[in-house]
Amino acid sequence: MKAALFKGKDHPLTIEEVKKPKPIKDQVLIKMKYAALNHRDLWVMQEQAQHLPNGIILGSDGSGVVDDVGEDADPLLVGAEVVINPSLDWGNNPIVQGDAFRILGFPDNGTFAEYMVISKKYIFEKPEHLSFEESAAVPLSALTAYRALFSKARLRAKEKVLITGIGGGAALWVLQFAVAYQARVFVTSGSDEKLKKAKELGAIGGFNYKDPEWAAKAQKETGGFDIIIDSAGGDQFSKLIELALPGGRIVNFGRTAGNITDISTRLLYWKQLSIHGSTMGTRDEFLSMIDFLESRKLKPVMDKTYALKDITQAFQRMEQGEHFGKIVLDIGK
Structure with missing residues (x-):
C-alpha cells in the first residue's frame, strides 16, 4: 500500500x-x-x-x-x-x-x-x-474545539466570545459551535479576507491583529469578552487579559505565536479570571461533539x-x- x-x-x-x-x-x-x-x-x-x-x-x-x-x-x-x-x-x-x-x-x-x-x-x-x-x-479539530468551548469555558447562550487566529480548523469549529449555541462571536486574524469570511459564518465582527490598536478597538466596540478561545499564545496573550470581562474565562490550546510572555498579574486576580489549558478530549466529549454537529447539521x-x-x-x-x-x-x- x-x-x-x-x-x-x-x-x-x-x-x-x-x-x-x-x-x-x-x-x-x-x-x-x-x-x-x-x-x-x-x-x-x-x-x-x-x-x-x-x-x-x-x-x-x-x-x-x-x-x-x-x-x-x-x-x-x-x-x-x-x-x-x-x-x-x-x-x-x-x-x-x-x-x-x-x-x-x-x-x-x-x-x-x-x-x-x-x-x-x-x-x-x-x-x-x-x-x-x-x-x-x-475529529481532531472539532474535538479540541468542543472541549475548549463547552467543557473548559462552559459557554452559555448570549455570552460574548472572542476567537483568535480565525482560519485554522479548530478555531473555525469554535466559531460554528458558538454561533450554533447563540453566542455573540468576534474573531481576530492577520487577514482582512479571513475576517470577512468569518462574518459570513456568523461572526458579528473581527479585528486585524496586525493593527497595533486592534485590542483598543475591540474594547471600545464590544466592552470586553466573557470567553476568549486562543490557539496562538505569544506576546499578544497579555492583550487577552485586558479584554476579558470580570469573571471571564480564557482557554488556550495552541502555540502558533510561541510562548506566552508578560501578563498583568493584577488584572488576573482583580478580575478573577480563569485561564485554562486544553488538549484534545475524552471519548465522551467526542461522542457529544458528534451528536452536537449531527443535531445541528454542521459541516x-x-x-x-x-x-x-x-x-x-x-x-x-x-x-x-x-x-x-x-x-x-x-x-x-
Missing part, C-alpha cells in the same frame, strides 16, 4: 510502498478514503529530532470503510463507514489525560496511508449528513483537497498560513 512516511525533520515526507497491516485482537483494518492535515503534523516534522529509518505514517484525522477485523472485533463491522477518534488512551480522569495518552499519527502510525489498523473503540459511524471528505475534517469549513502524492504542497499551504478551513488529502489519488 502507499503511505506518506516521516523519517526525521531533515528528511522530506516521501510516498512509499509499505506492507499492508493486518488487524489483530480488537483491531479493525480501515481502507482510508480521506485524511486531513493538522498543525500538529507540522510540529512533529519540525521538532522531532530522532531519525526514524523505517518511517512513521503521520496523520491524526481520517475517514474510510472497515475492510477487515481482528479476532475480537465483530465481523459485522466490515463495510461500516467510519471516522476515527485520534485521542488514544485518555485514561480514567476526564479532567486531564493520563500518562499513556497519545494522539494518533505519532508515535503510532496514522491516517496518511491507503490502509490503517486501530482498535475498534476508536471508530465511530460517519455522520450521515457529511461526505467522507467532510468527515475526515472533523466543516473546507479549504482545499490534494491528492496523497501532493502532500508536500498541502503542508506548504498550511505552513504559509494561506488556508481558511481544513486541508484534506484524497487518499485514493
Whole structure:
C-alpha cells in the first residue's frame, strides 16, 4: 500500500510502498478514503529530532470503510463507514489525560496511508449528513474545539466570545459551535479576507491583529469578552487579559505565536479570571461533539483537497498560513 512516511525533520515526507497491516485482537483494518492535515503534523516534522529509518505514517484525522477485523472485533463491522477518534488512551480522569495518552499519527502510525489498523473503540459511524471528505475534517479539530468551548469555558447562550487566529480548523469549529449555541462571536486574524469570511459564518465582527490598536478597538466596540478561545499564545496573550470581562474565562490550546510572555498579574486576580489549558478530549466529549454537529447539521469549513502524492504542497499551504478551513488529502489519488 502507499503511505506518506516521516523519517526525521531533515528528511522530506516521501510516498512509499509499505506492507499492508493486518488487524489483530480488537483491531479493525480501515481502507482510508480521506485524511486531513493538522498543525500538529507540522510540529512533529519540525521538532522531532530522532531519525526514524523505517518511517512513521503521520496523520491524526481520517475517514474510510472497515475492510477487515481482528479476532475480537465483530465481523459485522466490515463495510461500516467510519471516522476515527485520534485521542488514544485518555485514561480514567476526564479532567486531564493520563500518562499513556497519545494522539494518533505519532508515535503510532496514522491516517496518511491507503490502509490503517486501530482498535475498534476508536471508530465511530460517519455522520450521515457529511461526505467522507467532510468527515475526515472533523475529529481532531472539532474535538479540541468542543472541549475548549463547552467543557473548559462552559459557554452559555448570549455570552460574548472572542476567537483568535480565525482560519485554522479548530478555531473555525469554535466559531460554528458558538454561533450554533447563540453566542455573540468576534474573531481576530492577520487577514482582512479571513475576517470577512468569518462574518459570513456568523461572526458579528473581527479585528486585524496586525493593527497595533486592534485590542483598543475591540474594547471600545464590544466592552470586553466573557470567553476568549486562543490557539496562538505569544506576546499578544497579555492583550487577552485586558479584554476579558470580570469573571471571564480564557482557554488556550495552541502555540502558533510561541510562548506566552508578560501578563498583568493584577488584572488576573482583580478580575478573577480563569485561564485554562486544553488538549484534545475524552471519548465522551467526542461522542457529544458528534451528536452536537449531527443535531445541528454542521459541516466543516473546507479549504482545499490534494491528492496523497501532493502532500508536500498541502503542508506548504498550511505552513504559509494561506488556508481558511481544513486541508484534506484524497487518499485514493
